[in-house]
Amino acid sequence: MELKKFIKQVLLFLLLPSCLYISSLFLLRQTFEVNIENASLVILGDSQTQFINGKGIANYSIAGSPYFVHYRFAQEFIDQLRGKKVYISFNYHNLSDLYQNRLENDKIFPGWRNSMASHIEEFDLIVDNPMYYQMEEEYSALNMQALPNLIGQMCRGMISESTTAHIMDTLTINTTLFRHWQNPEYIRKDEIQRSYLIKLVKLLEENQCNVTLLKMPLTHYYCAGVPQKIKSEYEEMQKCMQVDILDLDKRLMISKHYQYFKDYSHLNKYGCDLVNYLFANKMSKENFAVTD
């Protein structure tokens, strides 16, 4: 009798938040999908593009994100993305070996793999792809973070870059150059990054999306340190995919103006304002996806 009463009480207690959770998740998910549908531009970016916001822009940028996360996102929301302009972050560091090496050896950057796994199907309560990208150990069928993730994603546009400090020395850039291109712990050649970029572009083009690669500004010192081989590969990949590129590096010409950067590639408040101003201006015009 006591036990039955206890079970009833617990079930009753859990029923209310469960219903509330599921209905909120459903409603927010619908709103999120409508937001993508209503947007004229979708950005699939990384930490460099997180700050971009404005009317008509749906920004799905994840810090340190590899393309397989974007690919999964595109698969999930392909109906909403169909026929849209899609900007994909594409820069030298996206071709660094760090992605595949971090993915296969968690010790290189503890927690990164786990964090990336959490972005796969991050807006779904039930995650149905346990074998995805060999991340079985991080797999959890029930994703209680779906609702916080959705709320976080929808609030992202409200937060703008507030750092006014700018990079003062080249030492930190050297550290980044080492991390991206010279780390002796990287023994794997990065294939996953390249192959998923191609798959992502193909998927979007098959669904009548107007794909443009977005190259954000980099500091001149960093650019000079990028291996020539990577620069050539970058050009090659761009040609091979036959997609437009919007080179903000060239457009803004700020790579030598370090007062716009907080580190090797991330813009501070002033740099972000420049980019957002450019986007706002361009968004008001019809032909935004200008090829450089």
Added chain:
Amino acid sequence: MLFNSIDFAVFLPIVFLFYWLAFQKHLRLQNLFIVLVSYIFYGWWDWRFLLLIFFSTLVDYWVGRGLMYSDGSLRRRVLLWVSLSINLGILAFFKYFNFFVSSFASSFSLLGAEIQSSTLNIILPVGISFYTLQTLSYSIDVYKRKLEPTSDFIAFAAFVSFFPQLVAGPIERASCLLPQFYKSRVFDREKSIEALKLMLWGLFKKVVIADSCALFANQVFGNYKGMLGSELLFGAICFTFQIYCDFSGYSDIARGVARLFGFEIMQNFYYPYFSKNISEFWRRWHISLSSWFKDYLYVPLGGNRGNSLFKIRNVFIVFIVSGLWHGANWTFIVWGMLHAVFYLPLLLGGKRLSKGEESNIKNVFQIVFTFTLTMLSWVFFRSESVSMAFDYLNRIRLAPFIELSSFLFSVRVIGVVLILISFVVIEWISQEHQFAFEKIGVRWKRPWRWLMYYSVMIIIVWCSGNSSQEFVYFQF
């Protein structure tokens, strides 16, 4: 299986329902069921080490039986030594082999002789330090005739492997936990509701406070050379709260889960950071371990008897062994020695019992002073090497008095600071109770009370997105 995982959230209700609905009328079946689910719980991490627990269980059961049938002191002593050497031998091999080999080699190299040391690639079985002490307490108590040896193997196996406290304690004494397996358990709704509250509070401490602090502690300790003094101090404070909330959170969940199954296990933490001296701290911190060392090491060594030198020796031995129990690294040994040093003035001055109950300025000063001492020792506990700990503390010492960085004013840091302040206030006003959450809202009407529980649950779900950390004490 982690308490803060979805796996456990599915495992627990299934086990709970089977336990009460299918086996309530059969005590032996219920105990057997506990053994089975405890082995599943442990095997979820690595099933191979189940053999180790089973072997340890067999040995101590056999030793207990042997002690029951032997009166001769020599035979009894041999049996006790069998238990001690097998249990401590397993622990020494898995936990300390590499440490002793490398320390041995490096001590020779200090003398100028180079020795080639070959270490083994050994995985430390989760919880081995906890269940080893638990089974040892059984053998020692039976040897000292303080406890009747059990003839019920299933009850004994359930005592050794009882899943709520198997991997990170509390280290239960056989005399407290084992008899609970002999008596039939009756479901108590009120106690079960209390248990759920205890689990919720434990989960809150772990997920919201410990994991949030862990993010900053890891960041600061991982890059301490590039950090300012104020940031290093913040990192040390974060780790001080991380380790407390992590471990006491685990203990609360363990107690709550045990209570759901009709068992009472001991309180492991009693607001330790409000201690007025180190002696009081050790009566409030990891109580099951400190009382274990007191009863099975400090007292047999002579305890407080004898002259001052003798007492000092005993205190140092206990704290050094306690440090070594935590891990095979010199940092833990230095951590233990530091606590011994902090303890000495009280031991020699004879002021071990704190005086004065009211919260006056002197008490607050004593609390802050003791907190600072423990925080200082945690730097050694968290550091990768003793030299790193000294370097870390030195950087704080040499830093300008006011040296604030933008890092300390970021939204996330301010958020964590606010959470910590709220937590300390809640703990302070709840000191009379077993756990801080125990009496909050009990007089409120149900909708308000539930609303409070829902809010806590929402915060937990929200914060579980911070890359979730394993329980710190799992590594011990």
